[in-house]
Structure formats: structure tokens, C-alpha cells
């Protein structure tokens with residue numbers, strides 16, 4: 001019998017990737033999947049040999065053979081379903097963003113504490129070997145004090161399925177910033193090892209999706225919303241308590257050459273680092289400029305490179321949690337502040 005038995009809540013686009021990773025862990029099994037869309041739940045169950053297909057999450061949460069749940073539903077359902085799962089005594093691996101806002105996220109964190117269950121946000125970018133290497137280099141002091149970071153995820157035409165829940169403020173809470181900006185922000189703060197912001201200035205724009213442009217068609221949910229009322233581009237400057245600044249761009253659609261650009265560029269007193277380019281910029285003893293490619297940073301902390309394996313290993317006591325609830329709350333508060341600043345035109349102090 002598998003050590004950790006999972007229930008999946010939501011059988012959409014991302015659940016398939018998670019199911020594949022769970023299937024690849026020797027001590028995990030998927031025992032049930034719940035989705036109001038019977039065809040999507042059935043298709044996932046057939047592909048991964050899941051015995052129980054359920055129409056409602058409640059039917060999954062009352063089962064005694066479910067130890068942990070993975071929640072991958074529209075953002076407006078993150079907090080209510082994660083809270084329900086925790087109140088039923090299940091451990092929760094929750095998709096990003098944490099919730100619609102920090103108030104909701106705080107309620108989920110309290111439910112985890114009250115029920116003494118493990119709650120973790122599924123921040124997959126943290127397990128990317130490039131991010132793991134960058135974290136190790138910063139921790140070792142190889143860059144000196146890092147005072148500036150440029151983090152960005154910009155697509156030319158990559159709006160998830162226009163008209164689905166992704167592009168409705170009521171169902172998603174926000175657009176590109178909550179969908180992909182959250183990843184680069186979370187990974188950046190993780191690499192820096194610093195989650196304490198001092199202030200935030202942000203701006204958000206809706207310039208493509210509202211004109212029916214920029215569709216990238218990610219996601220499996222129906223196109224059932226008429227109004228596109230989320231950001232397809234957002235930008236922010238985040239000033240950390242240490243004095244370091246982070247500039248963040250998130251674009252679902254933009255007039256640019258590249259189909260997709262995802263980057264975290266760190267600038268320290270002793271060296272600079274292009275995280276995904278795996279390049280270190282330094283000056284040698286004779287003061288000449290050097291670029292080093294493919295840096296060794298020792299063995300990876302998480303060689304499986306998987307948030308899903310990490311979560312299972314945490315439940316089994318084999319790994320210490322690397323994505324903490326406190327960190328995820330800090331990220332959500334920054335996202336809230338970016339939207340507040342975008343709306344008011346003023347800096348938000350945190």
C-alpha cells in the first residue's frame with residue numbers, strides 16, 4: 001500500500017502534470033479525483049488508473065482513504081476548498097496563487113494551524129535546478145550582497161483561454177500578475193532568502209485580452225465569461241526591508257519579439273547572475289570582465305526537481321519544507337499591494 005494516498009480536486013490542465021509526478025513517486029498513490037466536469041475527471045482517472053471519480057469535492061473530503069489533497073481549481077475556490085480540506089483533516093498541496101487576497105490566505109493558514117495539517121503552495125519554479133543553483137550561490141555569498149533583481153515572465157501571446165475563469169476578475173482575482181508574476185516573485189524572494197518587503201509601487205494594464213487578442217489557449221475550462229477584466233500586463237518595483245529592490249514584470253501579451261521570456265537577473269556587489277541563463281558575471285583579480293557559464297554550486301538540494309515529490313517527502317518526514325506558509329503569505333501581501341498601488345497610483349508601505 002502506498003504511504004500517502006491522494007485525492008485530486010480539479011482535473012484541468014495542470015492536474016495532469018501533477019498526476020504524472022504523483023504516479024512517479026514510489027510512496028504516493030491517487031485514490032480519487034473530483035471535478036464537476038465528469039469527462040475531465042474520467043479522462044484523468046483513466047489515464048492514471050484512479051479508482052474513484054467524483055462530481056463533488058465534499059464526496060472526496062469525507063473519504064477515510066484520502067490522506068492529502070491537491071487543489072487545482074479556479075482561484076476563487078482556492079481558499080474555500082483548501083479550508084474545507086484542512087477542516088476534514090487532510091494535508092493540502094495548493095496551487096498558486098494562494099488565494100484571491102491576503103485576507104483569504106490568512107484564513108487558510110489559520111485552518112492549517114488549527115487542524116495541525118501540512119499546507120504547502122505548489123511553487124514549482126523553486127525546484128527548477130537553475131533556481132536551486134542560484135539559491136545555493138547566494139547562500140554561499142558568491143554574489144556578495146545582492147541589491148537589485150530584475151524578474152520577468154513576458155509572453156507575446158499567451159493569455160490562458162480567453163473567456164474562461166482565468167480572464168474574469170470575479171473567478172481569478174487578477175490576471176498575468178497572479179498567474180505568472182507570482183512564480184517569478186516567489187522564486188526571486190526564495191533565491192534572495194528574504195521575504196520582508198518595505199514598500200511596493202505597481203501598475204497594471206488590460207490592453208490585449210479585452211480586444212480578443214493574445215489568446216494562448218492554456219487550460220481546459222469552458223469559455224463561459226463574457227468580460228475580460230483582468231490585467232494582461234503588470235509591473236512593479238518592490239523595495240525590501242534590507243534595502244534591496246526587485247523589479248517585476250508579468251505579461252500574458254505584449255508587442256515584443258520573443259514568444260516567451262522568463263528571467264531572474266541578480267546584481268550583487270561581487271557578481272551578477274542570470275539564473276536561467278546560468279551565467280555569472282564577475283571581474284577577475286586583474287579587473288578584467290569575465291562571464292562564467294554553467295556554474296557548479298554543489299549537489300542540488302532537491303535532485304527530483306519536483307514540488308510534488310517534495311510535498312510527499314515532507315509528509316513522510318524525509319525533507320524539511322522549503323515553501324513555508326509564512327513565505328507564501330508574504331508573497332500574497334506583495335501581490336495585493338501591487339494591485340492596490342496600480343489602482344491608487346500611490347506607493348504602498350507594508
Ligand SMILES: NC(=O)c1ccc[n+]([C@@H]2O[C@H](COP(=O)([O-])OP(=O)(O)OC[C@H]3O[C@@H](n4cnc5c(N)ncnc54)[C@H](O)[C@@H]3O)[C@@H](O)[C@H]2O)c1
Nearest residue numbers: 009010011012013014034035037072073095096219220221
Ligand atoms: N503551478 C503552475 O505552474 C500552474 C500552471 C497552471 C495552472 N495553475 C493553477 O492551477 C489551478 C487550475 O488551473 P488549470 O490550468 O488546471 O485550470 P483549468 O481551467 O484547466 O482546470 C480547472 C478545473 O477545475 C475544475 N473545478 C471547478 N470547480 C471545481 C470544484 N468545486 N471541485 C473540483 N473541480 C473544480 C474545473 O471543472 C476544471 O476542470 C489554478 O489555480 C491555476 O492558477 C498552476
